[in-house]
Amino acid sequence: MSYDTIVVGGGLVGAAIARGLCKLGEKVLVLDEGDVAFRASRGNFGLVWVQSKGDGMPEYARWSRHSADVWPEFSQDLLEETGIDTAYHKAGGAHLCLSEEAWERQSALIKRMHNVHGAAEYGAVMIERKELDTMLPGLGPDVVGASWSPHDGHASPLYLLRALHDSIARSGGEYRAEARVEGIAKEGSGYRVTTRAGSFSGAKVVLAAGLGNRSLGPLVGLEVPVFPQKGQILVTERTEMKFSMPTLFVRQTDEGSFLLGDSHEDAGFDLTSRPGIMADIATRAIRSFPFLKNLRLIRSWAALRVMSPDGFPIYQQSESHPGVFSVNCHSGVTLAGAHARTLAPMIARGRLEEPMSAFSRKRLHVQAH
Amino acid sequence: MKACDLAIIGAGPAGMAAATEAANAGLSVIVLDEQPAPGGQIYRAIETVPEERRKILGPDYAHGAGIAQAFRNCGATYIPEATVWNINPDLSIDYSRHGGSAQVSAKHLLIATGAVERPTPLPGWTLPGVTTAGALQILLKAHGGVGDDVVLVGSGPLLYLLAQQMIAAGKPPKAIVETIDRERYIKAARHLPRALAGFGYLRKGLSMMRQIRQAGVPRFSGAHDIRIEGVHRAEAVVFSVGGKAHRIETTSVALHQGVVPNQQATRLLGCDHAWNESQRCFVPKLDVFLESSIENVFVAGDGAGIAGAKSAAMRGRLAALRVAQKLGHSNGADIRALQADLKRDEAVRPFLEALYAPSRDILQPADETIVCRCEEVTAGAIRRAVDLGAPGPNQVKSFLRSGMGPCQGRMCGLAVSAIIAERRKEEPEAIGYYRLRPPLKPLLLSELAQLEPEATRSEPL
Amino acid sequence: MFKRIKATETPRVSFSFEGQPIEASTGDTVASALMLSGQTHFRNTPISQSERGPFCMMGVCFECLVEIDGIPNRQACMIPVREGMVVRRQKGAIGVETE
Numbered sequence: 001m002s003y004d005t006i007v008v009g010g011g012l013v014g015a016a017i018a019r020g021l022c023k024l025g026e027k028v029l030v031l032d033e034g035d036v037a038f039r040a041s042r043g044n045f046g047l048v049w050v051q052s053k054g055d056g057m058p059e060y061a062r063w064s065r066h067s068a069d070v071w072p073e074f075s076q077d078l079l080e081e082t083g084i085d086t087a088y089h090k091a092g093g094a095h096l097c098l099s100e101e102a103w104e105r106q107s108a109l110i111k112r113m114h115n116v117h118g119a120a121e122y123g124a125v126m127i128e129r130k131e132l133d134t135m136l137p138g139l140g141p142d143v144v145g146a147s148w149s150p151h152d153g154h155a156s157p158l159y160l161l162r163a164l165h166d167s168i169a170r171s172g173g174e175y176r177a178e179a180r181v182e183g184i185a186k187e188g189s190g191y192r193v194t195t196r197a198g199s200f201s202g203a204k205v206v207l208a209a210g211l212g213n214r215s216l217g218p219l220v221g222l223e224v225p226v227f228p229q230k231g232q233i234l235v236t237e238r239t240e241m242k243f244s245m246p247t248l249f250v251r252q253t254d255e256g257s258f259l260l261g262d263s264h265e266d267a268g269f270d271l272t273s274r275p276g277i278m279a280d281i282a283t284r285a286i287r288s289f290p291f292l293k294n295l296r297l298i299r300s301w302a303a304l305r306v307m308s309p310d311g312f313p314i315y316q317q318s319e320s321h322p323g324v325f326s327v328n329c330h331s332g333v334t335l336a337g338a339h340a341r342t343l344a345p346m347i348a349r350g351r352l353e354e355p356m357s358a359f360s361r362k363r364l365h366v367q368a369h
Numbered sequence: 370m371k372a373c374d375l376a377i378i379g380a381g382p383a384g385m386a387a388a389t390e391a392a393n394a395g396l397s398v399i400v401l402d403e404q405p406a407p408g409g410q411i412y413r414a415i416e417t418v419p420e421e422r423r424k425i426l427g428p429d430y431a432h433g434a435g436i437a438q439a440f441r442n443c444g445a446t447y448i449p450e451a452t453v454w455n456i457n458p459d460l461s462i463d464y465s466r467h468g469g470s471a472q473v474s475a476k477h478l479l480i481a482t483g484a485v486e487r488p489t490p491l492p493g494w495t496l497p498g499v500t501t502a503g504a505l506q507i508l509l510k511a512h513g514g515v516g517d518d519v520v521l522v523g524s525g526p527l528l529y530l531l532a533q534q535m536i537a538a539g540k541p542p543k544a545i546v547e548t549i550d551r552e553r554y555i556k557a558a559r560h561l562p563r564a565l566a567g568f569g570y571l572r573k574g575l576s577m578m579r580q581i582r583q584a585g586v587p588r589f590s591g592a593h594d595i596r597i598e599g600v601h602r603a604e605a606v607v608f609s610v611g612g613k614a615h616r617i618e619t620t621s622v623a624l625h626q627g628v629v630p631n632q633q634a635t636r637l638l639g640c641d642h643a644w645n646e647s648q649r650c651f652v653p654k655l656d657v658f659l660e661s662s663i664e665n666v667f668v669a670g671d672g673a674g675i676a677g678a679k680s681a682a683m684r685g686r687l688a689a690l691r692v693a694q695k696l697g698h699s700n701g702a703d704i705r706a707l708q709a710d711l712k713r714d715e716a717v718r719p720f721l722e723a724l725y726a727p728s729r730d731i732l733q734p735a736d737e738t739i740v741c742r743c744e745e746v747t748a749g750a751i752r753r754a755v756d757l758g759a760p761g762p763n764q765v766k767s768f769l770r771s772g773m774g775p776c777q778g779r780m781c782g783l784a785v786s787a788i789i790a791e792r793r794k795e796e797p798e799a800i801g802y803y804r805l806r807p808p809l810k811p812l813l814l815s816e817l818a819q820l821e822p823e824a825t826r827s828e829p830l
Numbered sequence: 831m832f833k834r835i836k837a838t839e840t841p842r843v844s845f846s847f848e849g850q851p852i853e854a855s856t857g858d859t860v861a862s863a864l865m866l867s868g869q870t871h872f873r874n875t876p877i878s879q880s881e882r883g884p885f886c887m888m889g890v891c892f893e894c895l896v897e898i899d900g901i902p903n904r905q906a907c908m909i910p911v912r913e914g915m916v917v918r919r920q921k922g923a924i925g926v927e928t929e
Contacts, residue, residue: 035761
């Protein structure tokens with residue numbers, strides 16, 4: 001039994017690519033770890049976010065925007081195929097500024113981003129408090145204003161993941177959990193992937209194992225310099241629906257819960273929830289929307305973001321192992337559309353095309369070691 | 370922040386006995402408990418119960434009064450109405466009390482949070498009027514209330530104890546619908562010789578059965594395909610026995626399939642757990658002194674594996690003595706004797722566990738039965754998620770939101786793991802359980818915001 | 831129907847549920863007082879709006895949620911009754927005041 005492509009990793013990145021490959025008629029196998037693993041997908045905040053992505057890397061800015069552009073149709077396709085609604089709302093998104101200093105800094109960023117996007121009609125603007133009040137109810141006195149982009153939105157990472165897996169299954173793709181990859185070796189013109197659950201042959205291999213790519217890459221001639229960055233997120237009890245528009249740190253889900261996020265901690269592989277950090281998140285959320293103080297926290301979680309040294313994604317193909325790719329990013333929701341619809345066809349054709357060359361880790365050669 | 374040698378979570382028999390033992394040994398002890406008065410669920414309202422009600426509840430219940438009194442007098446710091454919402458790896462404990470959050474820090478921690486009722490998913494179990502058997506017992510113990518048409522459904526000693534207490538209160542149950550079949554008696558009989566060491570328990574059991582018979586309470590054995598009918602509330606229990614259909618009208622159905630350790634705190638801390646096939650539940654892995662896989666974290670009472678109130682108090686004392694020994698406050702002389710007493714007291718357990726093993730009806734509910742009550746997730750949806758590849762309860766939770774509601778999986782966790790295990794044809798041990806994170810109980814964001822924050826971003830907002 | 835073994839064991843407390851007066855005993859929780867006055871329907875779920883009432887009576891199931899003195903989603907089985915409390919059913923998801 002041989003597959004066209006073996007995708008290593010069943011999170012949002014791997015599943016989106018696998019789904020794209022399945023739709024192109026490929027025979028796909030997704031290999032995944034067990035029930036408890038460092039799953040960044042389960043810890044995603046759920047933004048489809050463009051406005052601040054790619055400061056310093058125009059290709060990433062445009063890639064994020066491209067993904068946001070294809071998201072509506074991508075989400076609709078998933079709904080029609082699987083009956084699962086990803087809860088995507090392209091309602092625009094606001095980055096609240098809680099001080100004059102933050103407003104100045106954000107204004108400067110938005111100005112830079114206009115140049116980054118160039119002719120692509122960036123669309124983000126700074127919105128002063130008075131106008132912001134007509135867009136978002138319940139703002140706190142500290143809120144000076146916000147940057148806002150019509151391309152931003154949000155979706156449920158959990159429903160998205162389920163829809164992707166459902167679509168993969170419906171398209172004849174195979175999924176194996178408890179199949180942590182232990183080896184990858186050349187076999188004829190393809191590869192043999194050895195796992196805890198047996199070994200499998202495929203013409204192509206996509207490494208989409210998040211932090212796991214760091215150790216898998218060298219097996220196939222790829223260097224993947226990624227490291228963990230902890231993020232904690234809080235969830236409140238369900239409330240009546242009031243907000244369709246997300247902000248960078250507070251959004252209301254389709255269930256009615258508010259999601260409050262998220263911290264950025266360099267804590268290695270530690271997943272402990274720290275009350276001091278939870279307090280910081282709660283404080284910031286209450287400053288943004290004081291009514292939140294009367295809501296109860298019912299869940300929280302900590303997850304590990306997959307970060308690169310410059311914070312931008314890494315996409316690469318192996319020179320020594322043709323047909324082997326690695327994919328790493330920390331925006332598995334935002335980029336799901338691009339991964340399924342644009343990246344997957346390149347992988348099916350066997351090579352990364354423009355604009356992907358900019359995302360090789362070679363851009364990092366100075367910092368990497 | 371208050372500091373102590375030993376922090377105890379839970380003021381039931383294990384927590385009270387441990388506090389008394391530790392304080393007597395000279396340790397500084399803080400006891401946190403969610404209820405306004407000591408006793409836990411087994412000795413609920415033990416300090417205030419009127420004489421008449423105490424008689425109804427029987428001598429085993431009344432025994433708790435002495436434990437509570439010793440606890441009150443032992444010198445431990447007792448903090449009632451304290452809801453623990455987080456335990457940190459350094460054994461500091463965050464708790465909420467009267468609308469504010471506070472912290473205690475401890476050198477050693479004893480988790481004495483007892484048991485919860487096993488999830489009992491069956492059709493209609495979410496209807497108002499359907500409760501656990503424990504709920505009706507609490508209503509009787511703490512509030513002197515009893516129903517006049519209660520139907521007890523399931524399996525386990527608590528059903529008969531509750532029936533006996535209701536008879537004593539003058540309101541016998543309308544019927545007892547038992548899920549135990551003949552095969553169980555045969556299986557359990559193998560354990561009888563060992564159980565004879567716990568003859569006191571067997572004698573009490575036989576006496577309860579006799580009283581129930583004398584009161585003329587109808588009993589149905591080997592019931593299956595049980596469902597509760599009703600539109601806005603429970604109206605009837607419907608079931609089959611040996612191919613014959615039965616329907617009993619009632620406004621109050623009390624379900625019971627035994628109790629299981631409350632795993633919330635030990636799971637939050639990341640203690641290792643093992644599947645206990647005889648008790649059909651996860652139990653924290655403990656050494657012979659009740660210390661868990663995490664150093665200085667002990668577990669006593671039913672949270673350490675179901676063994677009843679008497680064992681709970683002994684286990685509490687054992688853990689306290691061990692902590693005292695570690696701190697040089699005790700030579701540990703009594704430890705061996707306590708371990709022997711515990712072994713004797715637990716001799717009856719394998720017999721009870723074999724006889725009252727949970728019914729297949731609730732371990733493998735029909736597809737349309739709700740399993741996660743909070744998020745209204747059915748058994749069928751869980752099976753479909755497994756078919757989609759979900760290897761365990763945490764991926765099922767991500768896919769379906771089961772266990773994400775305010776009860777934090779307390780009411781569905783074991784049922785979800787059992788359904789996944791059956792579907793994947795694996796043992797529950799391999800399937801595992803929900804991963805738990807703070808808060809253990811819902812907490813107002815305003816309370817959380819009062820804590821000392823740790824900055825997590827380099828730039829001010 | 832649930833009844834007290836003895837009619838008046840302790841001093842009385844009165845409060846209201848859905849605007850109806852309820853007589854309770856001191857030492858009652860909101861849940862026990864309501865159960866002993868014949869109430870079974872405490873809340874509607876935020877998902878299907880289905881009716882629910884107390885299930886565990888020990889603070890673990892969150893089925894007995896009610897609104898007490900304007901504060902939503904409170905566990906009726908964990909809260910002692912107080913004179914003059916205003917208790918209402920918890921009807922689905924809670925409201926938020928953004929004004």
